Amino acid sequence: MVRYRVRGGNALRGTAFIQGAKNAVLPMIGAALLAAKGRTVLRNVPIIEDVRRAVELAEAIGAYVELHESERTLVIDASKVSSPVLPAEIARRFRGSVLFTPALLHRLGEAVVEGVGGCNLGSRNLDFHYLGYKRLGAIVDEGETVIHVKAAGLTGATLYLDTPSHTGTENLIMAACLAKGTTVIENAALEPEVLDVIDMLSKMGARISGGGTGFITVEGVDELHAVEHTVMPDRLDAGVFAMAAALTQGEVSLVGTGLDLGVVRYKLEQMGVEFHRQGAVLHVSCDGPLRPINIITDTYPGFATDLQSPMMTVAALADGTSYIHERIFDGRFALAGELNKMGANVEVKGSRAVVRGRTPLTGTQVTAHDLRSGIALVLAGLAAEGETVIDSGYLIDRGHAHLAARMRALGADITREISER
């Protein structure tokens, strides 16, 4: 059992090193498995629990993987992939397991998905993935818990996503890369992580055009080769550190090449947070009261749902009433109850939340219900009076690397503890 203990009151000051993106590295590990020869090298790999699970899953299907933690580098040799089974005990622990299916289909002609995990956010369907595989010629047998996908070879087709699913787009691109002929994916996701994955696949020899337009064309090729690729910075991790500076009235320099916070920056600016860029470094500071804000989550370039919970914490510390409308997931307000235990005033009605600030927060025992509610409670702890203890810290470790150490380097009073229960 992992637990975070935070004693609030310290302003965060200094340089924060932003990790590589979780939502880019996981599909990249899936992409590396498409190469039947050679060794893929991934750099700027975040050392998070989801990456450890992805390594275990790749090994379970027969890949050879080296995770060099201090170098933040993964070396993957997929030449000996031999088992089509994604075992439940690993696959159910993270969402990224779903991204191994295209490689298994291409390499072995079948994939047995014993389960897919990830944050518990309400319904998280995979129908676009399986309907897409079917249109490319696969047979999909959806059992109660196990899904069996088989294909003697895939053939290009026109695919349409009802909504621009992030992993759905990545999976269908990977499936199309080695399919015969041309695939068109309409209403594809625009997230920068998807574009980074397209970049890596293109280096591997894939022929993909239209990334970032919502209308992607993939010309199938006969094989893909192993390459070296550097994972883009994690804009969600960066957003969290920017918010930590904001709500502690601190000043933090974010280091992570090419960081673009987009709408998150604009929303924080509206709240009174100041940003200025000095070359490759983004400075974030706040030295006055926070103003309330309205947030509507959306797919990129909208406000990322993954930063909705951390933003709820910031809103609880703003002077006035903020409104949050969650449009991506139907169960992403578990944070509200925990924040209210600390003294916040958050009222949830369906997909909307009203946050009445500012109420003083007081440290207490709270629970992370998912990765982002967990990190949002860490943020609350930084601003609270007294000690906040956050249980189920493993969920935070799924997506943030060396969190306590990175925050301590900025002056936060935070420890990560492991206990028997």
Ligand SMILES: CC(=O)N[C@H]1[C@@H](OP(=O)(O)OP(=O)(O)OC[C@H]2O[C@@H](n3ccc(=O)[nH]c3=O)[C@H](O)[C@@H]2O)O[C@H](CO)[C@@H](O)[C@@H]1O
């Ligand atoms: C590993 C990874 O990259 N995870 C991210 C990814 O998750 P993930 O790729 O699972 O999220 P999706 O974009 O697929 O899901 C968004 C919404 O679409 C619905 N949907 C999705 C697929 C499908 O086949 N049918 C369907 O109905 C889901 O139920 C959900 O309501 O994007 C989410 C939305 O930006 C982020 O919160 C996650 O951090």
Ligand SMILES: C=C(OP(=O)(O)O)C(=O)O
């Ligand atoms: C929802 C998230 O992750 P996953 O899709 O990996 O569960 C997240 O990162 O907030």
